[in-house]
Amino acid sequence: MTTPMTGLDALPLLMNLSHTQRAAVAGVSRIETYEPGTRLFEEGGLADQCWVVLSGCVMIDTVVPPRGRIVVQSIGPGELVGWSWLVPPYRWHFGATIVSPTRAAVVDTGALRALADEDPALGYQLSLILINALLNRLQATRMRLLDLYRNPS
Amino acid sequence: MTTWVPTPYQVVTRTVETHDSVTLALRPVAESLPRFLPGQFAMLYAHGVGEVPISVSGVPDDGTLVHTVRAVGAVSRALHDALPGTVIGVRGPFGTTWRLDGVEDLLVVAGGIGLAPLRPVLDHPSRRTVLVAGARTPQDLLYADELAKLSDVDVVLTVDRGDHDWHGRVGFVTEPLASIPLDPDRTTALLCGPEPMMRFCARTLLGRGVPAERIQVSLERNMQCGIGLCGHCQLGPLLVCRDGAVTGYPTAEPLLLAKEL
Secondary structure, three states: OEEEOOOOOOOHHHOOOOHHHHHHHHOOEEEEEEOOOOEEEOOOOEOOEEEEEEEEEEEEEEEEOOOEEEEEEEEOOOOEEOOOOOOOOOEOOOEEEEEEEEEEEEEEHHHHHHHHHHOHHHHHHHHHHHHHHHHHHHHHHHHHHOOOOOOOO | OOOOOOEEEEEEEEEEOOOOEEEEEEEEOOOOOOOOOOOOEEEEEEOOOEEEEEEEEEOOOOOOEEEEEEOOOHHHHHHHOOOOOOEEEEEEEEOOOOOOOOOOEEEEEEEHHHHHHHHHHHOOOOOOEEEEEEEOOHHHOOOHHHHHHOOOOEEEEEEOOOOOOOOOEEOOOHHHHHHOOOOOOOEEEEEEOOHHHHHHHHHHHHHOOOOHHHEEEEOOOOOOOOOOOOOOOEEOOEEHHHHOOEEEHHHHHHHHOOOOO
16 A cells, blocks of 8 residues: 655654755655565665665565575664665665565655755765664674674673 | 572472573572572572572562573583472572662663573563563574563564574664664663673664663673672672672773773
8 A cells, every 4th residue: 555655754764854854855755555475676676765664574585595585684663674776786685575564664766866966965964864774784784793692602 | 608508499390491591490498598689690509510600580479589591511501401309509699680760661682591680670560661682593582482471561572593484573682772662861771691782782772862871781700609709700890799790881881892801
């Protein structure tokens, strides 16, 4: 189900944007709801949107023969799904599936890049938001690499 | 007497939690020890093998002692393998407690076996409580059935590696911490797990505006005497058996960064 985006003021992820800037981002976004099992995107596909999860859960995966589809990460409420639209060749590096009833703000990333090009102040703020989210994920991935919960530690 | 000489307790139940962890319920054979509080630990003595510090993972009103033991070395393996009827020596209670007076919203963050010392604070919470717990795999999650039944705690579970039957989160505990709804002006956070995990979780919470004074961590060192005399558990200015294990983050932060003390 799709509904037009009317505002992003409640999203903590975008709290550092001004009301005007949030309105601009809302103009290139919409709200969608998804049923469990919905495939959001496939590895190698065109990356032309991203999602901010409002409720529910999305799994990021890749195929590892012969183990099948392996989940490498899950994304929950308040978090961002999709980075591959940021840099060429704009192709998804992983796949994504909805695992529980999910509501998300879907952003047209081509239009978002155009907005950022036109308004460097917005572009700068968006860059900070994306870098912060990327840093959180990079650091969490490094923590997982440490295998901290193994026995013996 | 209670601090130096082990008091005999008998294993009354042994619940297998994971492939390497069990929860033991202990009842006094004769004399009982003073009541333990959440966050405190006991020195558990496996006869003929040795003694190790184990936090309480339950504090029932009837004087039963509850400990969750992970088999890591010879002593913890012997305790892990103790069947009902086995007599174990117990010294304690030792150490500091989770400080809950005046707490408004409670955020409990646990990693691996670190969930055990935090389990008592999840019993019948009288305030808004959120639990974020991480484990290596779904099979390594402690108290999974019990957590599923907690109706008055918001539970977020995440594992480092999922499997085809796992429909919860895959990732590190810092990720939900960065995005879960919380009011930094009302939140007190209790952290227990590997020290790097606690460092990163604390930084995430500081970044969200939770004051360092309202973050508590549980430290672990080589506790032996339990009363601050032998010095084996010294960590900078602290004797962890006496001044910890539960420590305020402002005190713990510089010590957590020390390579060796």
